[in-house]
Amino acid sequence: MxxxxxxxxxxxxxxxxxxxxxxxxxxxxxxxxxxxxxxxxxxxxxxxxxxxxxxxxxxxxxxxxxxxxxxxxxxxxxxxxxxxxxxxxxxxxxxxxxxxxxxxxxxxxxxxxxxxxxxxxxxxxxxxxxxxxxxxxxxxxxxxxxxxxxxxxxxxxxxxxxxxxxxxxxxxxxxxxxxxxxxxxxxxxxxxxxxxxxxxxxxxxxxxxxxxxxxxxxxxxxxxxxxxxxxxxxxxxxxxxxxxxxxxxxxxxxxxxxxxxxxxxxxxxxxxxxxxxxxxxxxLAAPVLTQDRYLSYEDNVRFPMLQMTFPTVPNYHPDEVPLDVLAEIIGGGKNSILYKNLNKTQKVVQASAGHPCSELAGEFTLTVLPLPGHTLADMEKEMRNAFAEFEKRGVTDDDLERFKSSYEANIINSLSSVAGKTSTLASYQTFTGNPNFLTNQLKAHRAVTKADVLRVYNQYIKGKPAVLLSVVPKGKPEMVAKADNFKVDPSGYKxxxxxxxxxxxxxxKDTFDRSKRPAPGPNPTITVPPFWKDTFANGIKVIGAKSEEVPTVTMLFSLQGGHKLEAHDPSKAGIASLTAALMNESSVKYTAEDLSSQLQKLGSSINFGSSTENMTIQVQSQVKNLDATLALLEERMLHPRFDQADFDRLKKQRLENIKNQSTQPTVVANNVFNKMLYGEGHIKAIPVIGTTATVENISLDDVKKFYKDYFSPSVTNLVIVGDVQQAQIMPKLAFLNQWTAKQVTIPAEPKVANIDKTKIYVVDKEKAAQSEIRIGYMALPYDATGDFYKATLMNYVLGDAFNSRINLNLREDKGYTYGAWSYFSGSEAAGPFTAAAGVRTNVSDSSVVEFMKEIKRFREEGITDEELAFMRSAIGQGDALKYETSFQKAFFLNNMLRYNLDADYVAKQNEILQNITKEEINALAKKYLPVEKMSIMLVGDKASVKPGLEKLGYEVVELDSDGAQILAQATTPAVTAEPKKITPPKGRKPRKEGRIF
Known part of the structure; x- marks a missing residue:
């Protein structure tokens, strides 16, 4: 969540x-x-x-x-x-x-x-x-x-x-x-x-x-x-x-x-x-531009943006694929011209090129967000210089090999699920009348040549007019790349x-009764995928499963610690994620660009990351390229270069991103809520990426020491899922025996202070259109068959399902939000119970009332027979969807290793699910929904929301965006009043990129 x-x-x-x-x-x-x-x-x-x-x-x-x-x-x-x-x-x-x-x-x-x-x-x-x-x-x-x-x-x-x-x-x-x-x-x-x-x-x-x-x-x-x-x-x-x-x-x-x-x-x-x-x-005819068209608008952003767009061709046009290749060369990755000229030189936070095509037209687009000190006018020059550089360098064999291999690998990965295959068939049938159009696409991508790419560049890009859009911070119109010269002209429209x-x-008209819902067939038999286990001499624990659906191998390394290790020195919080970012760069033998190029030509990926509890390495490879991929993994894992220039660039971008977060109410809400729950001095009260102060404290030597001290096989689990047997894969991983084990001490988590009474905390986000609400307390550590699992069953109808009480109330009945939820999240240590939503500013107080009303009502009245049956059916039958893809299997197996779970724990969960009673659910609600001892936090427009919140009967405390109290004395209303009554139309869960929710 x-x-x-x-x-x-x-x-x-x-x-x-x-x-x-x-x-x-x-x-x-x-x-x-x-x-x-x-x-x-x-x-x-x-x-x-x-x-x-x-x-x-x-x-x-x-x-x-x-x-x-x-x-x-x-x-x-x-x-x-x-x-x-x-x-x-x-x-x-x-x-x-x-x-x-x-x-x-x-x-x-x-x-x-x-x-x-x-x-x-x-x-x-x-x-x-x-x-x-x-x-x-x-x-x-x-x-x-x-x-x-x-x-x-x-x-x-x-x-x-x-x-x-x-x-x-x-x-x-x-x-x-x-x-x-x-x-x-x-x-x-x-x-x-x-x-x-x-x-x-x-x-x-x-x-x-x-x-x-x-x-x-x-x-x-x-x-x-x-x-x-x-x-x-x-x-x-x-x-x-x-x-x-x-x-x-x-x-x-x-x-x-x-x-x-x-x-x-x-x-x-x-x-x-x-x-x-x-x-x-x-x-429809392709749009025709007679000159460069400049336009701009002001937005609530930290970084200005310049986007340059050329009209091109529709989907499946013969020129679509060579234009895709051109976009990759200009701005598609670490070997692109824009990355080399802008990212590597610390001029931008982001620079990219793409060629999205639709049924009627396509758009060749370059997008750049400069760092402070570089103007949008500078960025326009850089974009045009990128094209000039392309004309000099041309198209290389490596360009084509990277593009073709990556495309084929992406196709293979997209077909790893039934949903992926089905949607592919549906799309091709809809737009081409041929569900088997994938064959045509593969031929087109395999056949593209250097001459094709140069031809489409000359035809659609070179010397052609474009649309140039400047997005600038509010009140900074002078930052545009060039003055607007375009207005919509409706003349001539018919x-x-x-x-x-x-x-x-x-x-x-039917011959059967359509009003009768069909009876389902027998429940499918759900079995946990068979797996094998192994251990390296240096302590790496391995678990694997064979999956033959696509000819790929997925590997997931998980190293205990991550952000938690920073409790040894909180003044350098963020070092785990910065170390992981640096390990995605150069190795001793290869530059980051070399590694990226080789991986693309293999159709493989190797990504390092870090979270609150772990550092991770995700590896994806086709079986035929596994040996070459593992050789590159060895380079990145065991021989990182830790280059000073890479470090300086990543640290600068990290600091800018931290500053940018202050403009995002959702991020502010999550950060402040964690600080409230865990308290000062707890490492989890600090964001995983760190703060401006802590990241400024980190040096390259600190990163090298963190890697030396904590990147160890002694705290590593490895999950392998793919079209390989144990006997095939283990010898290929022999290089891991070179990895020297170290003793790693995971800091004990300090005890979290109890909440003495429910209070409301407000963080001001002036003129925000919405308020972000978080309600919760520190609840339970993870367990697979104990109270944590049972509490998730209890919460399903309260706030986890789409048709949960909280979501139906706040979204469907009141229209306050696009989605409202509650959930338990725990790990080896206790994690919070959280209820959350983004709501309209003018119903902030009413939303708090409805959240608390539903939690309190569920605690006092418990679950209904119908809800219990719904929960059992939904969760029980949902097991069929849990283990389909390689990543789903890998996540499942990783949990088994991490929490030392028995092989039959899923069967035990199902037994609990089918046998849990209303009385047990209701007892869990009374125990784990302490409405009188929860923290309520809102990030929103204080001037609009605070007066209504002060009428709800809770003590109201103002915080700044870092979670520090800014009022000498909290306000406690003398009289408890009902919030204003607002009955807007119902809402719906938010769509994501065109989705209904």
């Missing part, structure tokens, strides 16, 4: 690859009524179109493809390696099917598809899938919308019943209230994920200048507030009728199924749904023909 807080993670979330533009003037949409008609099942037979099988070791996803009489395409991938099934329904409609004045419909309708249908109650989709032990989601982008579930294979029929009901029986369940609820949800979502997020409007602003007025890529997938405000429920219903027919959809099912089984169920549940209007593929006239809702 922890949230990473580095700038890179912030930007990865903010700069998602969606093209967007500024809001033009729009006319009010025409209101059209919706007619309801019933009809009988269409005549005709399901046709099998093709069957693709794998020959030898070729990289192919086997499948069978069918088309129902109503036009629904059905693709089935049969894979009995795990007792799970992934169901994906993709509709070929995204924001590109919208029109001026009605932006955001595709995403809006994604929300509506989770609001119930004729035979599925509002919000029941989540509950049914969760109770079945599955996961679910929905995503929208420019070109398609998809809905998917991963469930135990005995729940296949239930998943198909759910998807068919909302495809064919949705509109009668779409009410004005649901429409208004989700309209507010989408508006709030835009505020949180776009308007109020650093760099959140980058693609909206750049696409404003890149695409002509009216182009469907010239607005965000989430749409404009003014468009959402003006539409009505019939507009939305007509959008469904136009685009959500079975002939514009692909049903893809993969996993522990047979094609005959899937087709029979598809015919039953989808066959009677009437065909929709014809949908043709779109083709609205397309009306596509929504005369649409009718033709409801299917």
């Amino acid at each position: 922890s949230k990473k807080s580095t700038l890179a993670v912030l930007l990865a979330a903010a700069l998602i690859s969606q093209a967007q533009a500024q809001a033009p003037k729009k006319t009010s949409p025409t209101k059209k009524p919706v007619t309801v008609v019933t009809t009988a099942q269409p005549a005709g037979q399901t046709k099998r179109i093709e069957k693709v099988t794998r020959k030898g070791s070729e990289l192919v996803i086997p499948y069978e493809k069918y088309v129902l009489p109503n036009g629904l395409t059905v693709v089935v991938h049969e894979d009995h390696s795990d007792p799970i099934v992934h169901v994906d329904v993709t509709y070929h409609v995204g924001s590109a099917r919208e029109e001026v004045g009605k932006s955001g419909f595709a995403h809006f309708f994604e929300h509506m598809m989770f609001q119930g249908s004729d035979n599925v109650a509002d919000e029941e989709h989540f509950k049914i899938v969760s109770q079945a032990g599955g996961d679910l989601n929905g995503t929208t982008n420019r070109d398609r919308t998809n809905y998917f579930e991963t469930v135990p294979s005995n729940q296949l029929e239930t998943a198909l019943w759910l998807e068919a009901d909302r495809m064919g029986f949705l509109l009668d369940a779409v009410t004005q209230r649901k429409f208004e609820v989700q309209r507010e949800t989408v508006k709030n979502e835009r505020g949180q994920n776009y308007d109020n997020r650093p760099y959140g409007l980058v693609y909206e602003k750049s696409a404003q200048a890149l695409y002509p007025y009216g182009h469907p890529y010239s607005w965000t997938t989430i749409g404009y507030i003014e468009d959402l405000n003006r539409v009505n429920v019939n507009d939305l219903k007509n959008f469904f009728l136009r685009w959500y027919g079975p002939n514009n959809a692909t049903l893809t099912v993969g996993g522990d199924v047979t094609p005959a089984q899937v087709v029979k169920l598809a015919e039953k549940y989808f066959g009677s749904i009437q065909r929709g209007p014809e949908v043709k593929n779109m083709k 609205a397309p023909a009306d596509q929504y006239a005369g649409l009718k809702y033709v409801k299917a």
